[in-house]
Amino acid sequence: MYIDGKEYRALWLENNIVKCIDQRKLPYSFEIFTAKTTDDVAFVIKHMVVRGAPAIGAVAVYGMALGKKNVENAAEMLQATRPTAHDLFYAIQYMKKEIDKGSDAFEAASRYVDDIVDRCKRIGEHGNQLINDGMRVLTHCNAGALATVDYGTALSPLRIAHRNNKKLFVYADETRPRLQGLLTAWELRQEGIAHAVIADNAAGYFMKNGDIDLVIVGADRIAKNGDTANKIGTYEKAVLAKENNISFYVAAPKSTFDLSIKNGTEIIIEERGREELSEINGKTVMPAWTLVKNPAFDVTPAKYITGYITENGIIKKP
Amino acid sequence: MYIDGKEYRALWLENNIVKCIDQRKLPYSFEIFTAKTTDDVAFVIKHMVVRGAPAIGAVAVYGMALGKKNVENAAEMLQATRPTAHDLFYAIQYMKKEIDKGSDAFEAASRYVDDIVDRCKRIGEHGNQLINDGMRVLTHCNAGALATVDYGTALSPLRIAHRNNKKLFVYADETRPRLQGLLTAWELRQEGIAHAVIADNAAGYFMKNGDIDLVIVGADRIAKNGDTANKIGTYEKAVLAKENNISFYVAAPKSTFDLSIKNGTEIIIEERGREELSEINGKTVMPAWTLVKNPAFDVTPAKYITGYITENGIIKKP
Numbered sequence: 001m002y003i004d005g006k007e008y009r010a011l012w013l014e015n016n017i018v019k020c021i022d023q024r025k026l027p028y029s030f031e032i033f034t035a036k037t038t039d040d041v042a043f044v045i046k047h048m049v050v051r052g053a054p055a056i057g058a059v060a061v062y063g064m065a066l067g068k069k070n071v072e073n074a075a076e077m078l079q080a081t082r083p084t085a086h087d088l089f090y091a092i093q094y095m096k097k098e099i100d101k102g103s104d105a106f107e108a109a110s111r112y113v114d115d116i117v118d119r120c121k122r123i124g125e126h127g128n129q130l131i132n133d134g135m136r137v138l139t140h141c142n143a144g145a146l147a148t149v150d151y152g153t154a155l156s157p158l159r160i161a162h163r164n165n166k167k168l169f170v171y172a173d174e175t176r177p178r179l180q181g182l183l184t185a186w187e188l189r190q191e192g193i194a195h196a197v198i199a200d201n202a203a204g205y206f207m208k209n210g211d212i213d214l215v216i217v218g219a220d221r222i223a224k225n226g227d228t229a230n231k232i233g234t235y236e237k238a239v240l241a242k243e244n245n246i247s248f249y250v251a252a253p254k255s256t257f258d259l260s261i262k263n264g265t266e267i268i269i270e271e272r273g274r275e276e277l278s279e280i281n282g283k284t285v286m287p288a289w290t291l292v293k294n295p296a297f298d299v300t301p302a303k304y305i306t307g308y309i310t311e312n313g314i315i316k317k318p
Numbered sequence: 319m320y321i322d323g324k325e326y327r328a329l330w331l332e333n334n335i336v337k338c339i340d341q342r343k344l345p346y347s348f349e350i351f352t353a354k355t356t357d358d359v360a361f362v363i364k365h366m367v368v369r370g371a372p373a374i375g376a377v378a379v380y381g382m383a384l385g386k387k388n389v390e391n392a393a394e395m396l397q398a399t400r401p402t403a404h405d406l407f408y409a410i411q412y413m414k415k416e417i418d419k420g421s422d423a424f425e426a427a428s429r430y431v432d433d434i435v436d437r438c439k440r441i442g443e444h445g446n447q448l449i450n451d452g453m454r455v456l457t458h459c460n461a462g463a464l465a466t467v468d469y470g471t472a473l474s475p476l477r478i479a480h481r482n483n484k485k486l487f488v489y490a491d492e493t494r495p496r497l498q499g500l501l502t503a504w505e506l507r508q509e510g511i512a513h514a515v516i517a518d519n520a521a522g523y524f525m526k527n528g529d530i531d532l533v534i535v536g537a538d539r540i541a542k543n544g545d546t547a548n549k550i551g552t553y554e555k556a557v558l559a560k561e562n563n564i565s566f567y568v569a570a571p572k573s574t575f576d577l578s579i580k581n582g583t584e585i586i587i588e589e590r591g592r593e594e595l596s597e598i599n600g601k602t603v604m605p606a607w608t609l610v611k612n613p614a615f616d617v618t619p620a621k622y623i624t625g626y627i628t629e630n631g632i633i634k635k636p
Binding site: 027028171173174175176177179182185186189195196197198199200201202203204205206208231232233235236239240243269277280281283285286287289290291292293294295298 | 345346489491492493494495497500503504507513514515516517518519520521522523524526549550551553554557558561587595598599601603604605607608609610611612613616
């Protein structure tokens, strides 16, 4: 991704030290966090210096490389940070095997990270075929370079289209409760893509008005039948897209497809704390007595999804 | 409405002085604002001490009564506060006529206000027929007593049902950008009705989950064919209700029906400033560079609306 005209990844290795864009500070300020030890990397994951499943996996492989002298200890320390993250678990297992078989740990870690970036880039190249010059595209949440090391999933086709000189306008749902739409806006701004942040309530209005040609979102998990778990609100936008005859695509690497799950009913939705609604960037915006229900994700049935943009091409069914 | 167990209106007359609940302070604190002159009432309207079209009309008739010694001057002063408010214009004309024909100004004003309250109460009584014991109801924005002097429009059926000992649970959309859902939560809490505030993104999730039995919203303007302009996001929730086979009702007095407008395409939607998204209760929640599009209302086509709850009964077509 471009930041102030310079190419960046969400995290990288520099003289065997891990550097990451501090996502706790974004989009309010741009700061680099330095992690010199596995301990530091555990902090990075736990305190969301880095967020987004693929990016967490990426920083974890570097954390394993930093802790290669005591692999079991490093694995345990990293595992304990966010125990439910699938990518984290996968990344740790990958590094254990590589170190076991005598690979250079930093090289193995970098191969893992490069592979993520490569898949995201290919998602962008395939998705780019869906984008015509002048299109107005809606996205929800942040499925961008910050969450995936580079390119992003949903944002990758937009990035590639823009770099191919297609004119675009992106509507970014602000994505309450956590306002990840602001991270999307930050990435689009850095890339030079025209955009506006809208209240989640306004997405339907713009669709009905004929202002949106295409919707692209990311995914947390895709079941065998194509039902897709993603940030809360994705289901709403998918239903509205269908009602207004607008194509609705899910962009995700193959690793997001969980073929062990038959359909969306098997996906358990996490309810999170009230502070996600009542506080924004540390500022209290609701009275203390406010009662809240806060489901973090929803499941969009496959029937609302036009297709899936993967690193191997665009598919209609998983 | 009940507040700390005592009956209140959003505004009232006390020894020929106007008292209003200061809605600028809600839901964070409860304060009474005193308006002794037409000037004070103009301030009340202009600075949104009182908000909601019917409540603005109500405070305006009192403002005219306070200014009865110089009717033209009072009318001009009040008119200038929020020049596009239809109820305000109507209220001023009503008082001009009453004062002209020699009515007691305070009595005439009180008749006007009592009439609003009576219509809202009847909306509640008719709407109550739609509500069964144990129902879970979604509402959007604040169409409550604060906006209509007492009872509310969308909230009136819930209030009456609750006072008739029906068990209820209300989902209140937080209603970004301005979070009027917090005013709804405040009213429900004062009335003792079980409820939760949800992100607007979560309404579809709860509908699909079978957690919502009925949707009731207010309206800003209803066209001859039933198309309804209301707070941004109403259209989204209506489409989702239809998709999930949930009844979607609009509660509004006859005065909200504008038979001079054939359908929703004739209703111009106001775009408002970015600060409505970027600031909450005076606190900045988005970076200064954030670009925003902020349509304040949307139009829900009649085909998504099950019926209209009016003071004269429930109708299927206006």
